[in-house]
Amino acid sequence: MMATAARRLLVRRGPTRRLGTAPPPPPAGAALRLFGYSICPFCHFVRSAARYTKTTIALTEVNPLTKAEIKFSETHRKVPIAVFDDGSIVVESAAIVDELLRRSPPSEDFASESARTWAAWATHELAPMVYPNLTKTYGECRRALSYADGAFGPMDALLIKHVGALGMSLAHGKIKRKYGIEDERAALFEKLATWEARIGDRPFRGGDAPDLADVAVHGVLGAVAGLPARDDVVEAHPKIGAWLERVEAALGGERVVVR
Ligand SMILES: N[C@@H](CCC(=O)N[C@@H](CS)C(=O)NCC(=O)O)C(=O)O
Known part of the structure; x- marks a missing residue:
């Protein structure tokens, strides 16, 4: 979303700002932690599906310049990324929604x-x-x-x-x-x-x-x-x-x- 040069510049702001490589698990009571942007349509698809399945989620807003929060995901650098309570990491909105539906099956229709x-x-x-x-x-x-x-x-x-x-x-x-x-x-x-x-x-x-x-x-x-x-x-x-x-x-x- 942002200019790559600007991101490169900002990501060098110092090691204290960086997260470790393990993704933070969802807090107690949440089925998943969703890493996303507030204005990302794909992230909102997941959020609407979580509402439909009445799934409790934790939201982590990703800094669009540094993407520090998704440092653990080295190859997939897009949001949404979901970390479920069993530790599984699921990327791509449709795949995350499928996992929500697998956990809370809706009607066949x-x-x-x-x-x-x-x-x-x-x-x-x-x-x-x-x-x-x-x-x-x-x-x-x-x-x-x-x-x-x-x-x-x-x-x-x-x-x-x-x-x-x-x-x-x-x-x-x-x-x-x-x-x-x-x-x-x-x-x-x-x-x-x-x-x-x-x-x-x-x-x-x-x-x-x-x-x-x-x-x-x-x-x-x-x-x-x-x-x-x-x-x-x-x-x-x-x-x-x-x-x-x-x-x-x-x-x-x-x-x-x-x-
Ligand atoms: N096919 C992906 C598309 C995800 C996507 O393109 N996300 C955008 C944000 S809306 C993104 O992370 N772009 C990379 C960036 O911001 O650097 C999905 O459905 O999850």
Whole structure:
């Protein structure tokens, strides 16, 4: 997400800031510790699935500049990463969600073949729309990274907001080119029109109850919660706004023991 050069520079801030190589296990009462970013759509997919399965989790916010918290994961440098209570480390949002579902099996319909197809659509086609829609200007990037104030100490938060926002705004054009996006809002709205058609006249894509696809799309859109992109989505797609509220109500609250 951030400029590699900036990360290299910041990671050299001293050995006292580094964690050991063993991942911290989840605290008592939590089934897993989830390492993620507040604005990562894939991490929110896992969080929405944990709400659905009523799984208690611990959240560890990863510093996007240093990634010190996931130092234990030498080859996989992306989030989400989950460390379960049996010590297993699972990477990739879909695999973490599968482990949650293995531990708390839902109804057969929940993860039907078509629900899985549309959940994959959420992570492969909708999620890539999130980043360009949070990073159009330096100011937007600053706003997207404002969560750092509550998640890190003042010095790290300052660096994340300034250096991070610069890296993010510089990467904006590159990401748009990668996905062939001209107008990021129009591209997002196009995907949402597809999703709106999938829900149709039912309360959820899954029918009377959410299925894995509902949970995945809800999760992906969770990454823009509280940001201008979310307001624009709800204004342009009121049906999706109403659907989001229904999913919220169906999922219930998040069970988090330690942030
Ligand atoms: N396919 C992966 C995608 C994960 C991913 O791309 N995560 C982003 C954050 S949204 C990341 O960690 N990028 C690397 C970085 O920030 O350096 C999944 O579903 O978990």
